[in-house]
Amino acid sequence: MRSYPYSLSGPPDVRSPARYLLWIAGQQKATLAAGILLGTVWMASQAVMPFVLGRAIDDGVIGADYPALLAWAGILLGLMVVQAVSDTATHRAGVSSWMQAAFRSVRLVGHTISRTGEALPSALSTGEVVSTAASDAFRLGEVYEVLTRLVGAAAAWLVVTALIWQTSPVLGVVVLTGVPVCCGLLLFVVRPLQARQREQREASGRMTAVGADTVAGLRVLRGIGGEHIFVDRYRARSAETRDSGIRVAHSLADLEASQVFVAGTFSVVFTWVGASLVLAGDITPGELVALYGFSIFLMTPIRAAADSVARFIRAHVGARKILAVLAVDPYVADSTTPVPAPPSGSALVDGRSGVVVEPGLLTAVVSKDPAEATDAVTRLGRFEDAVLEEATVRWGPADLRHVPLAAVRERIVVSEASPQLFSGPLRRQLDPHGRHDDGTILAALEAASALDILDGLDGGLDHAVTERGRGFSGGQRQRLVLARAYLTDAENLVLVEPTSAVDAHTEQRIASRLAAARRRDGRTTVVVTASPLVLRAVDRVVFLEDGRVAAQGSHQDLMTSTPAYRDVVIRSE
Known part of the structure; x- marks a missing residue:
């Protein structure tokens, strides 16, 4: 029984594409070794068949020894069975190695x-x-599938050389040196192929990027009538990718033609030398038949080498792209000098703005420039350590940068202004970890004034949400995301403009229910808003000017004592 996903032992070696390919190979040593062993048996059984056929002709046919003929025929039949079984097993092991390498790389990218x-x-x-995930990872995996055939072909080449040496040392030298020379000649065709494949991969990446950006902004583009601009841009990128693909196809065609020419030339030379030996009486007719069979078989190692080189090039290009993704460092990481997370009920303090979030209260942050308020509260969620180095955020007595990231993510949840939903059942969108029953989920939807959305869905909580929640309006997505934020049960919940896309009546219901839901559990809530409907329901308002706290108090007090605050609220109203 296999367990999935495939295990990863230690971090990947990202020092170079070659080292990464070796690291992937080390992750699947057993499968790769089995494939190489089976590939060797498969190729060796093919290599021995001309020798057995030659002996059958010399001993059984020319020598008129029918028991010997039957014996050699039996051996030949046995080799055919071994070849068929090992061929199937080699293919299975090779594809397994391919898929393991590909999905391990996809997992790392994910x-x-x-x-x-x-x-x-x-x-x-x-x-x-x-x-990178959809194409490069699978191109990279191909190299492990072809490796089983390459090693088997190399082993078979040595077996053939030994068998031919017994017949003619001259032909043995020809095989021993000729096959590597033929493989080396193909490198002159491979070099341009490598450059063209790298060019084609770059063009394909640019085309995919334009396509993804166009699809993501399709609604906006249609609204302003600008889709033709992006379509033209995608068409140009597509033509560029097509042209680079044609150039790659030219190189592949040159490689195919070259390997046929080189292998065919070697076969002709080898057969001519063998025929000369027969005419000179140095070898028997059966040995000539065997040599002819060897000459045909020796095209296999040359073709395997050419195919392997082409796939190694693609794998190297794919590994380079994967390493580019793996080399991206996150904006946040666990500190090398961690400190314990503070106890429940600890205040959050943003040193740059001076915002203090008192535990257990519903606090609103208001600013003439909404970006200033958003920046201040977003820093509380620790999304970028470089920003916190300039303005330390404290959580109780602890510097937030040194609190374990897992504790921060569990106890401080930031719901941003641009709500995101993913594809899948609605229940899973609202409760990704499956920690709540349907009653609790419905209560959260009620608090977010979103039960009417559920009433309009045929499947209820089992409704299949489309990508990014495109089947919902902006206000519906906002309310669903608010319900999801409630269901996190976070000790500290930060909401950025949670009611900006809903009408006034819905906003009023959300404001009253938000306060009730969070106060009932004694949770701390921070809201970035300038809506008077929400501000009337909060416990405390912090007003920022030029990114710093200018005033704080209740909404009513600030409306009468702070003209700048009143102007912001009235303008929003």
Whole structure:
């Protein structure tokens, strides 16, 4: 019984593409070794068959020894059975090695995507990351499948050389030196192929990036009538990719033609030398038949070498792209000098703005520039350590940068202004970890004034959400994400503009229910908003000017005592 996903022993070796390929090989040593062993048996059984056929002709046919003929025929039949079985087993082991390598790489890329957060899209385009996981990982895996055949072909070449040496040392030298020379001649065709494949991969990545950006912004593009601009851009990238693919095809065709020419030339030379030996009386007719069979078989190692080189090139290019993804460092990481997470009921303090979030209260942060308020509260969630180095955020007595990241993510949840939903059942979108029953989920939807959304869905909580929740309006997505935030049961919940896309009546219900739900559990809540409907329901308001706390108090007090605050609220109203 196999367990999935495939295990990973230690971090990957990302010092170079070659080292990464070796590291992947080390992760699947057993499967790879089995494939190589089976490939060797498969190729060796093919290599021995011409020798057995030659002996059958000399001993059984020419020598008129029918028991010997039957014996050699039996051996030949046995070799055919071994070849058939080992061929099937080699293919299975090779494909297994291919899939293991590919899915291990996909898993590493997936872990990097989930671990790096905003750092990855700032370093690489979405299309580039998609191409890496969907294409490069599988191209990389091909090299382990072809490796089983390459090693088997090399072993068979040595077996054939030994068998031919017994017949003619001259032909043995020809085989021993000729096959490597023929393989070396193909390198002159491989070099341009490597450059063209790298060019084609770059063009494909750029095309995918444009396609992903176009699909992501399709609604906006249609709204402003600008889709034709991106379509033209995608068409240009597609043509560029097509042209580079044609150039790669030219190189592949040259490689195919070259290996046929080189292997065929070697076969002709080898057969001519063998025929000359027969005419000179140095070898028997049966040995000539065996030599002819060897000459045909020796095309296999040459073809295997050419195919392997082409796949190694693709794997090297794919590994380089995977390493580019794995090399992206997250904006946050656990500190080398960790400190314990503070006890429940500890205040959060943003040193740059001066915002103090008192435990157990519903606090609103208001600013003339909403970005200032958003930056202040987002720092409380510790999404970028470089920012915190400039303005230390304290959680109780602890520097937030040194608190274990797992504790921060569990106890401080930030729900940003741009809500995101993923594809899958609605129940899983609201409760990703499956920790709540349906009653609790419905209560959260009620608190977020989102039960009416559920009433309009045929499947209820089992409704299949489309990608990014495109089947919902902006206000519906916002309320569903708010319900999801409630269900985290976070000790500290930070909400950025949670009601910006809903109407006034819905906003009023959300404001009153938000306060009731969070106060009932004694939780701490921070809201970035300038809506008077929400501000009336909060316990405390912090007003920022130029990124610093300018005033704080109740909404009513600030409306009468702080004109700048009143102007912001009235303008939002």
